[in-house]
Amino acid sequence: xxxxxxxxxxxxxxxxxxxxxxxxxxxxxxxxxxxxxxxxxxxxxxxxxxxxxxxxxxxxxxxxxxxxxxxxxxxxxxxxxxxxxxxxxxxxxxxxxxxxxxxxxxxxxxxxxxxxxxxxxxxxxxxxxxxxxxxxxxxxxxxxxxxxxxxxxxxxxxxxxxxxxxxxxxxxxxxxxxxxxxxxxxxxxxxxxxxxxxxxxxxxxxxxxxxxxxxxxxxxxxxxxxxxxxxxxxxxxxxxxxxxxxxxxxxxxxxxxxxxxxxxxxxxxxxxxxxxxxxxxxxxxxxxxxxxxxxxxxxxxxxxxxxxxxxxxxxxxxxxxxxxxxxxxxxxxxxxxxxxxxxxxxxxxxxxxxxxxxxxxxxxxxxxxxxxxxxxxxxxxxxxxxxxxxxxxxxxxxxxxxxxxxxxxxxxxxxxxxxxxxxxxxxxxxxxxxxxxxxxxxxxxxxxxxxxxxxxxxxxxxxxxxxxxxxxxxxxxxxxxxxxxxxxxxxxxxxxxxxxxxxxxxxxxxxxxxxxxxxxxxxxxxxxxxxxxxxxxxxxxxxxxxxxxxxxxxxxxxxxxxxxxxxxxxxxxxxxxxxxxx
Numbered sequence: 001x002x003x004x005x006x007x008x009x010x011x012x013x014x015x016x017x018x019x020x021x022x023x024x025x026x027x028x029x030x031x032x033x034x035x036x037x038x039x040x041x042x043x044x045x046x047x048x049x050x051x052x053x054x055x056x057x058x059x060x061x062x063x064x065x066x067x068x069x070x071x072x073x074x075x076x077x078x079x080x081x082x083x084x085x086x087x088x089x090x091x092x093x094x095x096x097x098x099x100x101x102x103x104x105x106x107x108x109x110x111x112x113x114x115x116x117x118x119x120x121x122x123x124x125x126x127x128x129x130x131x132x133x134x135x136x137x138x139x140x141x142x143x144x145x146x147x148x149x150x151x152x153x154x155x156x157x158x159x160x161x162x163x164x165x166x167x168x169x170x171x172x173x174x175x176x177x178x179x180x181x182x183x184x185x186x187x188x189x190x191x192x193x194x195x196x197x198x199x200x201x202x203x204x205x206x207x208x209x210x211x212x213x214x215x216x217x218x219x220x221x222x223x224x225x226x227x228x229x230x231x232x233x234x235x236x237x238x239x240x241x242x243x244x245x246x247x248x249x250x251x252x253x254x255x256x257x258x259x260x261x262x263x264x265x266x267x268x269x270x271x272x273x274x275x276x277x278x279x280x281x282x283x284x285x286x287x288x289x290x291x292x293x294x295x296x297x298x299x300x301x302x303x304x305x306x307x308x309x310x311x312x313x314x315x316x317x318x319x320x321x322x323x324x325x326x327x328x329x330x331x332x333x334x335x336x337x338x339x340x341x342x343x344x345x346x347x348x349x350x351x352x353x354x355x356x357x358x359x360x361x362x363x364x365x366x367x368x369x370x371x372x373x374x375x376x377x378x379x380x381x382x383x384x385x386x387x388x389x390x391x392x393x394x395x396x397x398x399x400x401x402x403x404x405x406x407x408x409x410x411x412x413x414x415x416x417x418x419x420x421x422x423x424x425x426x427x428x429x430x431x432x433x434x435x436x437x438x439x440x441x442x443x444x445x446x447x448x449x450x451x452x453x454x455x456x457x458x459x460x461x462x463x464x465x466x467x468x469x470x471x472x473x474x475x476x477x478x479x480x481x482x483x484x485x486x487x488x489x490x491x492x493x494x495x496x497x498x499x500x501x502x503x504x505x506x507x508x509x510x511x512x513x514x515x516x517x518x519x520x521x522x523x524x525x526x527x528x529x530x531x532x533x534x535x536x537x538x539x540x541x542x543x544x545x546x547x548x549x550x551x552x553x554x555x556x557x558x559x560x561x562x563x564x565x566x567x568x569x570x571x572x573x574x575x576x577x578x579x580x581x582x
Contacts, residue, residue, distance in 0.1 A: 002035045002308050004146075006115060008347030010082060010357050011090070011108060013117050013146075016040040023357035026080065028092075030119025031103035032057050032187055044068070049080075049369065051094065053102030053217070057187070060216055070369055074104060077132055078369040082110075083352040092369070093132045097121035099286045100188040101217050107133055112347045113143035116300070118308065121148050122161070122285070123292040128299060137300055143344040145302035149309050150287040152329040155265030157290055164259075164284035165192060169199055171257060171280055172232070178278070180232045181248065181256045183240035186210070188286055189259060190219055193234055197222035205230035242271070245279050254278065261285035263317075266324055270317050297335040303344045305332045 003014025010025035016039030018024050029050040030036055042063050047070050050058070055069040072078055077093040090110035097103035099120045108115045114136050128134050136142050151158075158164070172180055184193070186209070197204050203224045206214065211225050224230055240258055248254040261283040263269040271281050288296060297305060312318070312326035349357075 002120075002310075003038075004308075006108070006112070006117070008349055009108075009110075009112050010353065013106065014119065016044070018046070025082065025356065026090075028106055028117075029054055029058070030097065030105065030117070031100055032061065033100070033120065033185075036119065049092070051102050051104045054104070056216060057102055057213075060213070072104075072369060073371070075130065076371055079372050080369045083350075083356050085352065088350050088353055091372070093130070095127060095130060095133065098124050098127075101190060107136070109136075111350055111353065113344060114141050115144045115146070116142060116302070117146040118148045120150070120287060123288040123296040125295075125299070140301055140303075140340045142300055142302040142340075144304045144306060145297065145300055146306050146308050147293065147297070147332070147335075148287060149293070149307040149329050149332075151261065151264075151285070151289055152293055152307065152331075152334070153265070153324070153326070154290055155324055156261070156329075158261040158264045158283035158285060161192075161284060161286075164282055165195060168192075168196070168257060168259070168282050168284065171255065171282070172196070172200065175253075175255045175278070177253065178231075179248065179252050179254045181240060181245070181254060182232065182234050183237040183256070183258045183260075184210075184234045185237055187213070189234075189284075190214060190217065192259070192284065194219055194222055196232060200232065202232055203230045205233040207236070210234065242274060242277075242279060245274075245277070249278070256280070257282055259284040261287070261289075266322070268322060294335070294338070298338045301338060301340045303340050303342070305335050305339065307332055 003012070003016070005012045005015055005021040005024050010023055011028065012018070012021060012024035012026065013028045014030055014036040015021065015024065015027070016037065018027075027046055027048055029048055032054060040062060044062070044064060045068060047068050048055075048058065048064075049070040049072055051074055052071045055066075055071050058064050058069065059066060072092065072094045074094050074096050077091055079089045079091055081089045088111055090108055093107040093109075095105040095107060097105045097119055099122060103120060105119055105121055106117045108117065116133070128137060159167075168182075182193070182196075193204050193206075197220075203222055205227055206223050206225065208225055211223055214223050227233075237258070237260075240256055245254065245256045248256070255278040258271065258279075258281045260281065263271070263281060264283050266272070271279055274280075307330045310330060312329070317323065318326065
């Protein structure tokens with residue numbers, strides 16, 4: 001089975017044995033080839049996240065109810081709440097896998113970082129045209145690439161599908177009076193067969209199950225189930241044998257063509273001597289060649305590569321001593337010089353997610369995916385989080401309790417606050433709530449052209465009634481101004497949301513929304529006091545190396561407002577000029 005549960009997450013891709021991974025909560029399907037659906041039966045009733053085409057094929061093949069389908073359009077980004085409170089959503093960007101009808105790749109983004117799961121795919125450079133993936137790659141922020149390593153070996157060198165198609169055309173042209181048998185699988189090669197029908201202006205014979213599938217996928221009327229209407233026959237791959245080829249030739253001159261790259265690089269391999277008898281092998285593949293895989297990894301520059309295919313056949317043809325060593329396909333060290341340093345850090349699992357994964361499973365999550373216009377995707381992985389850390393590279397998670405410390409400051413940090421990262425342009429995106437013990441950790445900007453940033457941070461240490469206010473910071477002019485929400489002009493709001501669309505995620509210190517006092521209800525003394533407190537908090541962000549953070553004997557942040565003001569008094573003098581500018 002070519003699927004797994006991503007380490008440290010409740011995400012399962014092409015994995016349909018939930019009793020073996022009780023932490024799995026979200027089940028994704030890349031495509032419907034048999035090795036990616038093992039364990040999936042008609043009795044399955046958990047939600048399946050997949051492409052609309054796959055959803056149709058699932059209903060057709062497994063008779064699954066439509067109610068469990070969670071259709072994700074190709075090219076779109078979706079937000080899926082995971083924990084019960086919906087505080088830790090993940091974003092999923094669906095990308096075309098260039099493999100078979102319905103096949104997709106998934107770009108997952110969340111507390112675990114950025115993970116691209118390829119499933120089965122054939123590399124195409126246009127993949128990087130997608131804005132979310134391009135932004136991740138430009139920042140060198142792709143933490144893990146799950147690679148389709150079907151042909152990840154130096155001897156797996158074969159032509160593009162276009163070149164292989166022309167080779168197929170050439171063979172058929174050479175036998176105009178012969179019946180042509182083309183070996184195909186249950187799913188795949190539909191576009192190629194349609195191209196053959198157009199090229200030779202002939203209908204193609206298929207069996208009844210393939211015909212129903214083609215009608216379901218809305219292919220043109222180029223196929224038939226009547227043998228008398230077609231000279232070119234598409235037959236199941238397992239029926240295309242030398243013995244069957246000889247039998248067909250006894251009835252009518254026949255040429256057989258097997259479309260596969262499995263035997264590329266195999267000296268004197270299967271069917272290599274049969275071309276003189278009219279039995280051909282064309283290296284047409286829906287997987288990436290070795291050279292294409294090298295290009296793909298070089299372009300994506302991930303921090304780590306994990307092979308999807310872990311086991312290889314040792315039966316039949318592959319038991320021969322002349323068969324090439326397939327185990328080298330699982331060796332990812334060949335891509336090491338393309339990787340971005342350093343390797344990804346251990347995944348820090350938020351407590352809410354860890355609790356969810358520890359509960360008995362499988363469990364039905366009622367959350368529906370919500371389409372959102374995330375041009376930049378979600379935040380890169382927060383590097384310092386209170387929770388549990390997952391360190392094992394295997395698919396099954398192994399976690400230990402961890403209270404992190406800041407490596408940058410080499411001391412415990414505090415000021416626990418909830419950070420509400422929110423895109424002002426997209427209300428449906430929701431909030432990504434993070435309990436971050438190093439709230440001033442620098443996260444990469446979307447691009448160097450981002451001249452201004454808008455960020456929201458909710459600080460819960462204040463008391464009394466308050467109204468929301470917004471701080472806008474211009475990075476070039478270093479201006480800071482404050483305005484309550486009801487006083488922001490339309491022009492200012494338009495400018496701020498336009499600016500916000502230019503960023504991915506950054507340090508909370510790049511601009512903050514805070515609770516400021518309500519002058520109608522708070523006394524002038526409280527107003528001045530809390531304003532002063534805010535700028536002390538601001539100062540601590542800018543002067544971390546000099547600011548002493550208050551903690552009690554148990555390591556918790558001191559909540560008393562008076563103590564915080566008193567102990568941070570020395571900072572106020574250094575901020576006198578800054579405050580006076582307001």
